Amino acid sequence: MKISSAERFFLLLPVFILSLLFPLKAFSAAGDLINSTATIDYVIGGNPESITFTSSFVEDRKVNFFVTESNGGSAVPVISGMTNAVMQFTVTNSGNAVQDFLLTAVNTSPNPFGLPADNFDPLAGSVRVFVESGVTPGYQPGEDTAVFVDELAVNASRIVYVLADMPAVATDDVAAIALISQVAEGGANGSEGAVINADDNGNISPAGVFSNGASSVPAGTPNNVADNPATMETVFNDPAGLNPEDISTDLNQDIASNGQHVDAGAYQVTSPVNITKTVTIIDTVGGNDPHPGATLRYQLEVTVAGNTAVDNLLITDPIPANTSYTDASIRLNGIAQTDADDAPTDYSRAIDIASKPVVSIAVDLSQGGAVAVAPGTTNTIIFEVTID
């Protein structure tokens, strides 16, 4: 029989409808009835006979999940007074059922990356948690608005962002932050599932306030349900927090099988603008010996940290003693600059180029105040001098 595509559509329609009715079944083994049907065929008095016998039991729910700090294994650079500094974590469901996960971020100590020591906290009440929506990678204020991890499938992960506002702090100050994840029922799509703060094996979760203050969860009450082959029991199997900084809200170490998992990251204060300077020696015979007449090529890498653009960013660098500026040697991001103060032709100049000697070079990265230098950008300035 040849089956047309229309016929195939109608043949597969019930399967499709069933898959809509039970969309998560494929990802969730907890609660499944595990059936083993044995058959015995035999012959008695010349007659073939057959008996079957089925043994059944229910696969119970293993709650297992973990939080990992995911900022490349180092502190998140922030600047003093920065708002909405983003720290990233990942929550992974390694249990056998679809679950929701409640979230909260708390101040902790020590610095999970060692030194410098944790020595400040973000502004009180400023620490918030949002979940990646999956639409646009990276934290997007308009998109990533969920405050709990919804319907996390078995073996699936979701990115979680912690946001915090920094007080006035000094360079290299550190604020350690722990993200606590608490297991909850998968529940309905889009709604926060009921917290699971006790399993059926006597394990409980500590109390906590989750979902940016919206969900206050009491500590669980130990609950020992008799194991039954016919019903699904829930067992906490989550690992302990690995590090001493993985502090839970009750200020106890995150222990194994408490329905919570914790990992910590840190903010570390950096200067808003960082400059690194390198020099290359080019001697007159093609080597790198700094003899008189040799050229020194200076390279400045100017980076803007934090998440706020910088205004009026003017870079000046004096010409070293016993050297002379090489005319027309300034380059900005590979583009030759004039020595004259001739904006808007360009915004670089060699100061005293007309009267000589040149005392310093200046590059106005803000182009006379017209441009705010965006965070994350790097500008490369090169100029040359010769040794007198």
Add this chain to the structure above:
Amino acid sequence: MKTIKQNLFTTLLLSVLALIFSMNAYAEDGAIRFTNKAFKQVISKNADGTVKYDYVDPALVLPEDVILYEITFENVSYQDISNIVIKNPIANNSLYRAGSVTGDSTEITFSVDGKTFAAADALQVKDKSGKTWQAKPEDYTAIRWVYKKSLKPGEKGRVTYKTTIKSP
């Protein structure tokens, strides 16, 4: 009203479950008394440090737990019974454990499609590219025991095997 409906549903569900799990401990047709029981393997250590295996009711079963299936058959008739063949598909959410099958006086074969049975080393599977490989124990979908003798009145036989509950 909704609550009553829910209660009714719950009661119905529970009674269905009760039916399933209150089934007789064996099936019998006047000739053979047949059982198929699942046990969870629990490993502990004796005081002297040796490993101890216990087999308990599968009341709490989580991924990676090991299940022992024990199938027994007893001739409860007054006649000899011949041509005994037992077949058992591997349960859902479960993987056969290599080398775990037992069965005195039986010829044991496996299947990867539930229809054709062969010795372990003669079973083949095809991968996505169409290449043929010798089947691995986790590929098995069924086990078959062919009892090589006739079962006299009052005689019993027993076969067993183990599975692992699949990891999520």
